[in-house]
Amino acid sequence: MTKSHPPSTTRRSLLGAGAASLGLLAAPGLLCAEEEKFPSKIIEVVTHAGVGGGTDITARMMMVQAPAVLGTEFTVVNRTAGSGAAALQYAASRPRDGHTILLITQTHLLTMLRNKSLPQFDELVGVARATEDPQMIMVKAGSPLADPRAFIEASKERGLKYGGTHVGSVDHVAIFSFARAGGFKAPTLVPFRGGGDIVINLVGGNIDVALLNPAEAEAQIGAGEVKPVLVLSRQRLATMPDVPTAQELGIRATAATTRGFVVLKGTPEDRVAKLESGLVKAMSGQVFQSYLKSSGQASDSVTGQKEWQEQLVEFNGQAREALTSLGLLR
């Protein structure tokens, strides 16, 4: 496939899998190293989501106010294949000069753990976090599990059936880590396609527990069909002050759906710092903040490099442990 010379690197990274793009890693960085002004051209935001997907929208919301702050245009590059693998490979094929930033979720870290031919975790440098949506433990309203203490008791006696996304997913890691931190009997994951399916099967009585973001079950919580038991964040949610955190009950586990920006290692540090301050400023603007609010996420989702990088390291460790114990990592 790569014998003939494709007209552009875009095409090349699409057609050739690993080999072609790996060869490109070394050279391009040198080309731009001498430039003084940054940013000097359009910044590409690479995402694994299709146009209109949740992560794609996050990127586009950030881009509304970022051009004014950083003084350059932004464009989204959607590379949907392989649960983030294609996006990672594309980013790796670009010069590490700060003009390519990658919007990742925890799923990318899982993909990297399971596919050693991709750039690995220590190749990523956090820039800024964009969204953080805490996960909650929910049960059917009226269930004997609806009381947090009763829930913990029951979890220690028998392995409950949890609804989540597919085996080896972020949900799976979160459920595993939560159950281990609580000293629970091993839970069973019933995998579903998405939050909507999980809520329905919770109300329908096919699963005991669901791991969901607050917004995913908003309608059913409002209708009194679903009861949130615990929130897996450090503090209680402002929107649901009655729901205790798992930590209050002695279970040291947190879980959240997070999205944030990273660049690949080798990007000059001053440029990373400039990107960090620029992106944080852009996302503190009114457009991104109202997007956070309308999608039910906290305004302190946006945070800089330090906290974001710590979170990435923590999740990566958690994920490695969970996937290894579940026999999904060799």
Add this chain to the structure above:
Amino acid sequence: MDAFLAGMATLTDPLILGMILAGTVLGIVVGALPGISGSTTIALLLPLTIGVSPIAALAFMGSVYCAANFGGSITAILVNAPGDPSSSATAIEGYRLAERGQAGLALGMSAVASAIGGIFSVVMLIFAAPLLARAAYSFGPPEYFALAVFGLSMCAAIGGDGRVKNLITAALGVLLATVGIDLTSGVERYSFGIMELSDGINFVPVLIGLFAVSEMLDQSTRRAEEPKLISMDAAKLPTGADFRKCGRAIGIGSVIGAFIGALPALGATTAALVGYNETQRWSKHKHEFGHGALEGVAGPEAANNAAVGGSMVPTLALGIPGSATTAIILAGLIVQGVRPGPHLFNEQPVLLYAVFASMLAANLLYLVLGLGMAKLFARISLIPPTLLWPAVFVLSVIGAYGPNQSMGDVVIMLVAGGVGFLFRRHGFSPAPLIMGLVLGGMLEEALKQSMIIFDQNPLGFAHRPIALLLLAVTLSGLLGPLLLRMLRVVRPQKEAV
């Protein structure tokens, strides 16, 4: 009721109205073009609908679907070549009428009968779908498994005539559905390390390839015939006398069409043919049939448009497509992140009522457009295929590349096009493959989920009455013909004794 009004209110949204208008005009045009059917068009334009809201997308697809069935009758009547497969029954009487110089009347009756049939079925849809949806929360993985089994059992009948061939393509579809990361094990299957395949085979490029590109390849093997257009003045509104004559035909066609459409796997083409037969059987003017009977236009046209609304019932309320076109609409909805099924009514009632409203609007719109501009639309069938099909191919490539900006999808589209062409050459229909692809994934996932829920004990199904009922219906559907034949064999023997 609030949802009903909110759904109707979406018609005031200029974007939705624009989509309906565009869909209706396009539907008439492609319906009138021989070779390009409503299903081809929806497959081709699916990528465009991904960028808009699900309501706008469905309004558009629904309008194309409604209008294409009418558009087909224009060419059927004027050129004696059904523009859409569903109007093949219309050509029988319609062309005779046109030869007698009554083309305008035939077209007018076709438009009116189509609209009445279409509106009747949408009204039925408005009442029937919520009833089916009442059972929503009782639908878990075991029930979806039983539904998928039921849907797949219909595969022999959807599409072409060869039952064995239909089953072969359906099986291929089920196999294709296994590609990608398996939900219950997290393992990639049949992806051969190709990233484009790790999330499963995308519906959009497969649909475009199977329906649009394969049709182009197929057309390229035929010699283009110069279509002969019968001259006509303008479409005429049928008079009161015509109505009195055809009222019964329209009524019969509407009821039969809505019923047949609602049966999974039987679509507008079957509905129109059955509608034609029944209209003839119940007609007071049987002698006219075969020589240009106006009833013979009214009956099948009412039936094929009533089948549209009918086939949306199982598609939206159960997630089982009732025809090739609804299979594509279903896939389009899944791409949009909307999973049709009983839950849709509880989660997104406004979406559904908006769809109904837009289908009603489309039915009225093509009545007006069809009566006013039939002459113009008739000229469409004269576009030379040498211009038409290359344009379709360009759209196919753009459509496959667009949603994911992926050349991999273009390759999948081209492969699907080649496969679809071979299918057509050898008498296979692509529709069962789509059903297999859509339902196969559901079948496997639901079964695996059920087994986890039942702690790996298959007897768990015994405690799920709805699932049992659906499985029993499937079984009786499969064994029914066999039992009937056995009865028939037994009876004559008794008489002989």
